[in-house]
Amino acid sequence: MSVINTQTPPTGPAQKVAEFHTPLILGEHGLCPGCGEPVALRILLETLQELNLVQRTIGVVGHGCYGSFVRIMDIDVLQCLHGRAPACATGIKRMRPDTAVFTLQGDGDMVNEGLQEVIHAAARGENVTCILLNNGVFGDTGGQQTATTVLGQRTKTSLEGRDAEKHGYPIRIADIVASVDGAGYVARGAVNTAREVMRTKRLIRNAFESQLAGEGLSLVEILTMCPTGWFVTAPDGPDYLESSMTAAYPLGVLHSRSAEAN
Amino acid sequence: MSVINTQTPPTGPAQKVAEFHTPLILGEHGLCPGCGEPVALRILLETLQELNLVQRTIGVVGHGCYGSFVRIMDIDVLQCLHGRAPACATGIKRMRPDTAVFTLQGDGDMVNEGLQEVIHAAARGENVTCILLNNGVFGDTGGQQTATTVLGQRTKTSLEGRDAEKHGYPIRIADIVASVDGAGYVARGAVNTAREVMRTKRLIRNAFESQLAGEGLSLVEILTMCPTGWFVTAPDGPDYLESSMTAAYPLGVLHSRSAEAN
Amino acid sequence: MSATAPVAEMAPLELLEGSTAIARAAILSNCRFFAGYPMSPFTGLLENMAKLMPAAGGVCINAESEIEGVNMVIGAASTGARAATGSCGQGIALMQEAVAEAALNETPLVIFNMARNQQDYFQCTRGGGWGDYRTLTLAPKDVPEAVEHTQLLFHLADKYRAPVILYGDPLIAQTRVGVRLAAPDLEPLAPKDWALDGTMGGTGKSRQVWTWAMGKVTDPGLGPDGHWRAVADKFEMIAAAEQRWESAYADEAETLVIAFGSAAKFTEYVVDELRAEGHSVGWFRPITLWPFPGAALAQATRSSRRVLVYELNAGQMLDDVRQFVHDRDTVRFIGGVSIHESGLSYGPLLDAPVLRDRILAAMAQPTER
Amino acid sequence: MSATAPVAEMAPLELLEGSTAIARAAILSNCRFFAGYPMSPFTGLLENMAKLMPAAGGVCINAESEIEGVNMVIGAASTGARAATGSCGQGIALMQEAVAEAALNETPLVIFNMARNQQDYFQCTRGGGWGDYRTLTLAPKDVPEAVEHTQLLFHLADKYRAPVILYGDPLIAQTRVGVRLAAPDLEPLAPKDWALDGTMGGTGKSRQVWTWAMGKVTDPGLGPDGHWRAVADKFEMIAAAEQRWESAYADEAETLVIAFGSAAKFTEYVVDELRAEGHSVGWFRPITLWPFPGAALAQATRSSRRVLVYELNAGQMLDDVRQFVHDRDTVRFIGGVSIHESGLSYGPLLDAPVLRDRILAAMAQPTER
Amino acid sequence: MLDSTSEHELLILGIGGQGIQLIGKTLAQAATSSGRHAMLAAEYGGEMRGGPSQATVVIGERPLRSLPILASAGSAIVMHDRFCGVVPERLRAGGLLVVNSSIVDPAAAGDGYRVGGLPATDIARELGKPQTAGFIMLGAFNALTGLVTHEQLVDAMRSLLPPYRIEHADSNAAALLAGSDAARDLELSGTVAA
Amino acid sequence: MLDSTSEHELLILGIGGQGIQLIGKTLAQAATSSGRHAMLAAEYGGEMRGGPSQATVVIGERPLRSLPILASAGSAIVMHDRFCGVVPERLRAGGLLVVNSSIVDPAAAGDGYRVGGLPATDIARELGKPQTAGFIMLGAFNALTGLVTHEQLVDAMRSLLPPYRIEHADSNAAALLAGSDAARDLELSGTVAA
């Protein structure tokens, strides 16, 4: 099989159907090979563009590997304390009700340190969109157990695998938020296959539309690969996600105020 | 109608069927007239007696009007920081697995300041029993809105009544905890009528039995009157509870691991 | 020096509880976001804000905890709004991470520490958050001054892009006094071109509020090393520029009594009485607890033979007095821990007769020089 | 004075990372409960505890946050178990409420502040929790000393029923060094008859651990006023009894360099070098940051003509040096904020050649006296 | 009754449920409305029925120098004898002491004061409004001191009533008047200082 | 090679993925097992492939006084030229500098040192284990300095392998040996200090 020249665009008639990335990404992110977080970032920013929100959006970014996205996102951003993004987003949205406000948080950030913040913000019905990058570990600190680590998963602080007796059970935060009055839209996606990437992008779009419609807090939980924190190779990431995480965290729309109203 | 002498016990043949209070209560509590919290305390302590747990129980008490119960409970007690009782109880139970450990918290304590603590403790499946005295206000600080204040309720910080648009929605904490893996037993009772007092006592008993069986975290939410914080008269407390709170917080058993196993 | 926010003298005198007066002063200073969690004696301020904010077109949120409250305020302030929170003791302790954050990411906050007593001097002046930051702290001696300080603090927070603290107490929160309220008339400030409004997305110049100040790959910032040094330099600048104090009879008194906040009001009262009786005594009052008016204290104590420190705690301001007093050997502590049986206010040591006795007893002791 | 926990010299030399060595030392000191939340460079200690605790029959919990972690530890310690947590910077900031609580309700905790640098001196020494409390803080200069301090801290925490802190840093957490580990051999302590075990219910003598120490209606306690005064007195007693320091050449040196922790190790190294070259220089090192060894510093600086303070922050220990140094005018600050570009460790200022240059530059300046 | 530099300090003592804070507030509000500087400081402690309740009011022509915890007071109103130990501690010699003689024995009220006993609880009962004893005392006290005009006092009382309590305005006004009237017949006993 | 008071300080420089930390750890462990005091300090910074990686090892007979950030070093191993600016800053004149000559030009390595070039990457490739270049360098360095015995080095390497990597033990041992052998033929160039 001959190898095609992929150094330059095709010379014949052709239509560009996918860019390297949106212009809202200013450069390289520096995350690990095979990490799912940059994929989530890309579809998030593409959505803002498609919804024409680029010049009326404020992002609030927590602490985790995605924290370094602040350096490459061409969006107004508050980099906030670990776990507190929903509270900060509340203050922002209340003072700038005409903007679209989102948080970008990991499972450690949202389901460990800031569990209270997101549930309270949901109950208050704050019109903000929370994007959760759930990889079931603290990636940034090297792969320790979080509140969403699935049973059996080995981490640096559950060396024999997470055991319910010793380490407790994982929390399905999207289900909790969906059950709270004040939530507008809650869904769970993943980025382990092209199909899920596309679907998840739709979920994100729905969430922002829900925010713009003033339905209350919207949350999109995105399962992302963390080969480094899972101690698997990068190519094995998507399958590991599929086999271990989606069983514990089924994908789909969990709550939609507008859909339920119809 | 003649008035009966009630200064001394009857002289004829009679059986005492109810004491003033259990000997585990050492004296007067100093709470407001018509407060529901002392009733909850009494049935809690009676349950410990009936389960023969008096000399193997450690209580952890949060901050609220019930905080002053520490002065009258003849039980080993850690008076802990506002909201943190489930975390403290975790440390206690892990180091003293043979004791029965309970927390005594209000809605402000558990559902505001310490929402995270109780959900995480439930997810970890800690074998402790959490007793929530839910009166829908911060009683101790004079009647401000908590995370469980029902819609329409007037408080010092929701002067026109709690309005979902402005103040968000109340949180049904027992439902959340019941939905978390790691919870052993979750129920909701009230103390506004004699019947509910009796029923609630049974719920407390179930909760401790669940703890002793090692089923995970048990939670009994008890709706209690706070005439002072509700700005109603003491005699109106029970009806106010019935009409405003039980609609938002239906009574009953929400989750029982042992029952579900059968 | 006692720089003040000039308040129109012509405003009518109103009898207001401290908490109400402070809330109104804040709103007159264009505070438009408040989030707080009840805790005595801060609760009254929260209740007043909840009552008054809507009519002012602002927002007051029943934050579900102090941590959420202060972080909401960081969010609001990051958009350029004037925003405040408050609490006391334990509640302020819970905010320390966020106060440090605000100092290091340069969001202006006003924090009302309506403390239960004077045991939180270290909490205000040394923070205990993390990193090199300080919090400008004003300690009013009574309600009218609390009004003035409130207005000044919103100004200084914006001027320096830093969190600042009002150190009040139950006497300030709960006493009703006649006060005059008007919008403050303070020097104009630079526009907040750093504030997030969402408009700069996609321009390559989108804004960041970030403790680490890393900037963007296309336009790198100072990063933690450079930025934190710059912030430390800013605090050094504030330390030099914003020291406030007042004192009386320092040059003509053998004994100088140092006190802050309400205790200073008691000190002033008792010293006046003692001077009227012919005693050689004066007083010195730090108005800013940080920056501590060290040079002024050194100057004020140049000829003192006895420096008495009266604070209602185990001796926290002592650490600052000892650093700057002209002669450390002259310092005596006449304060102490003193708590009301409710746990919520001062005990019997904050009282003019007690203070009087302690000063007289100290004056009966021989001096060091 | 440098009181130490005697470690059996005969234990084998093992090459251990600081985090591992500290974890093992803690377990050898009978620490049986640990709860923590990851944060660099504390994370390694947490991971080691998670690995080693089960075999020791203890518990290590993946606390979901620092606040939950420290409160779990209060719970565990209230039963009499030796218990510890840790973090750094922001994580420790979140614990301040609980540290104050433990100080005031007298539960012994050990807190490993594996800091990213020296910017958290105020955090350790002034707390910022609430109320009048202090935290005994040991700042080891290297891994072997961190082992010794760890064991001493569990002892002192129990002895004084108080929270205590190890102030480490990335060099201590992450450097591997040959260390000898053995169970410490320290003076016996009183039994913990205050500890909650649940057995006293219904006897009228059931136990309480309570910050306000109100006791029972049938047997009233001191209440906040009396209890907090008693606690303040206890801290004064600790302040007098537990000052630790070391110093060299103080009496024979024109210039004295003051530093703590890792910076003190660098200082010792550089001063040795300079002395070998004939310079008149010595060093002084506070081992306890609180209680600060003030009297020893005053003594050590009695004949110094130049007192140089080298700390990797904007000048926090300076507050303590200025309080106690023999002559404040001799003090010069030669440290500064210096952060690694990762934000997680020291920047270039913690380095022997840099320190050497700064000392020499300072020595080239005229002195005050 | 006040010169331009002096300050009038009043202690009001009683037990929870007697409306101590409300009458303090009324006097302070009346003084403020009349252009004077006033301060009302409450001793902390719940308002639990039967517990101690204390308020202090200071009035002056200029910004006040008095402390929120009074060093000493020139006058006192005592509604109940359970918690009035403060009087000998703080009331200056020669000060004015008005006691609710329905409950407190004026003779036992202490030496060295100008003491007036007013059976406020009895008068209130006669008026059919037992809860207004406090306003009766206040009306009397104000009549004795002339700190504000009677009209100012009544206006202040009205302005402080929340809308849902406005029906009490008339009975409170009647009580103030009854107190003021009773004061006219009052004879002050005890040592009268200059 | 060490007297009782001196300390041997070694800098190991390369890029992420070359096993810099592992060879540092091996040497420090070998020294510790032989009863010596050792220290291994890592420069912070991720181990991201292609990024800088640096370890320092100090060995002495007594508790060490060397700093975790070396003031200066007596020797250095340089595996890659991308981040070796530290050498002229910290390697003492006359120090021993062993470079991976498959990647780094020994001639350009700096003046005033005893320089030995070892084509470690090439040798490793010949051995069929390109990842073992680091152990080849370590074997050679140890042969040149005699800090520990070859056996101690091999034992330390084995003891540090986690169970699931134990299959690498033999190829690592082979690499250590190859390095040690190559060192025999190595001629040190550059200024030789006393």
Next chain:
Amino acid sequence: MSVDSKGTLVIDVELCKGCELCIAACPPTVLEMSSEVNAMGYRYPVLHEGCTGCTACQLVCPDAVFEVYRLQV
């Protein structure tokens, strides 16, 4: 004691805070508030004939005012 009563009470009136919860709770409505007040100023319940000894009053009373007896007839 009347033959109508199957039960009776001891009422510790000094502990009562007058909340009236017992009044509403008593199924045969044999409790009534006093016109007198106790030392704290509160009215308290008095018992009329017809008590069943059901303990409802004791169950709802926050202030431990009641001891309940069932009469053996």
Next chain:
Amino acid sequence: MSVDSKGTLVIDVELCKGCELCIAACPPTVLEMSSEVNAMGYRYPVLHEGCTGCTACQLVCPDAVFEVYRLQV
């Protein structure tokens, strides 16, 4: 360009981190990892004939390595 391909790519090989997610994601399996490495030491994908221009590779790639074209025939 082969007639078999309905699409083609531009591959910015220097951005690639060799995670191979694109390889598994490509429905017609026309991507293969190179044997060469880029400047960072990573192998990267090369394209064989048969690309459909479906953009799956671009969708899953974390490192923005792909630009996708659909050929107009």
